[in-house]
Amino acid sequence: MNLLKNTGTLYIVPTPIGNLLDITYRAIEILQEVNLIACENIKHTNILLQHFNIKNILISFNKNNEIQKNNILVKELQNGKKIALVSNAGTPVINDPGYLLIKQCHLFNIKVIPLPGPCAAITALSASGISTNRFCYEGFLPSKKKTRCNLLHSLKKEERTMIFYETKYRIIETIKDIINEIGQNRHIVIAREITKKWEVIYGNKASLILPWIKEDKNRFNKGENVIIIDGYKELKNINISDKIINTFTILRKILSLKESVFITSKIHKISKNNLYQYVIKKIK
Template sequence: MHTFYNGILYIVPTPIGNLSDITHRALEVLKNVNLIAAENIRHTNILLQHFNIKNNLTSMNKDNEKIKSDILIKELQIGKKIALVSNAGTPIINDPGSILIKKCHLYNIKIIPLPGACAAITALSASGITNNRFCYEGFLPTKKTLRCNLLQSLKKETRTIIFYETKHRILESIQDIIEQIDKNRHIVIAREITKKWESIFGATATLMFEWLKKDKYRYKGEMVIIMDGFKKLNTTVFSKKTLDTLLILRNFFSLKQSVSITSKIHNVSKNNLYQYALKNKNDKII
């Protein structure tokens, strides 16, 4: 028979830039819990002071997470209410806390997650890239070999892919996407989301690399990369009218020119139509 304790662990998202994005519920929790477990006490104190909140804080970061989780579990077992916060956004996502969460499940301690800011989801919503199916890969590996191996494994991933990246490696990572994925793969970089210098820009990987290189301020701050998924060539998407147009134009222009004109007339993907035409150039339909 399980024993249930009165303690509660609250997972509390905090703003990723604009302090006004914090919810009323989050502020109430931060005011009323017995203890706030923060990734960085100094950083969290800035938030608390802004909203005139005074409470007890303890540090829980990647270096002390294992030991501190054991300590916090004991506090929860005697009925304490504890709020878990990271430096910004929703805790656990690339931040400390997973060990504590697992222990809470193990000891039947109630967990209450609050909704709130998350850079990955915020950026995805504004990317203009298909977002009904996506996967989150976190920060790309710092070492080139590991990064390239990961990107190669994702080359045929059909879902939209979300990465985090830093200003120090963004150019290298975009270059690796060009080499390992596809120079024409569409990507969007959302930088400094919710902050004063927020920017969202989309282009093919090649054009994105050139755009970033032109101005170092275009890759300063925190960045989310949203990458379009692999598109399987589907010949059924081309209507009879599209193929008839292509066939007629082939009597007057090169294959490349015919595809370019046809794609504009019928608003279809030039790359997909060209691949289809190459595959079927010996057939009567092209």
């Protein structure tokens, strides 16, 4: 299909995931200048617009009306309109409606311009202390226990860092399932209420995450959670003597895990990476 001369533009505009100051100058400018804004929840988006004194036309665009609204928005774009696509929070399309609209835009040669911005998964990953070189995003875990357990079991030997979303209602049951299906010694990080008042980022082996959550009700009764799970690492036959373990154990009482591993590896002239893998799985 030929490119239409007067075809408009679809802007993918990330919005803050909590702290309103995380919006970019460019996002504000686009939201002011487009002809209309397609949003998940008009009332929710209006709060953001009012905060920045932005006045514009809003159209509801969510998982319940996505198919119906796709054709309407595409026609508006073909007629030269500029439209901003936003979600309730974060980068649109990531676990939210919109990819079908974008697919149609590409099909009809309508220009799509993405803006960089907030994303809970990436924000949490950056602060997790878990390897970021290779990772996979799984979105929200299934609500049904059997389906959730089957998925977790299938990922037991996934070598990449894994990122999930989970609601406050299922976080305790999900951690139990992670312990049963992936292992109690696997290192995981919980990032809750990122950028908000109750923001907490905590990492430990899976078996110690559960009591940590339960000891304070604020850790499971507010907002959504990002769960980051360290990828599977096959433990090689590493010769770790009792002497090495004793050195590490003494240092660990006063230093961080990273520092204890580093100093122990230097003292005993062994691989830092091998020692780290060993203590994560056997001691920590």
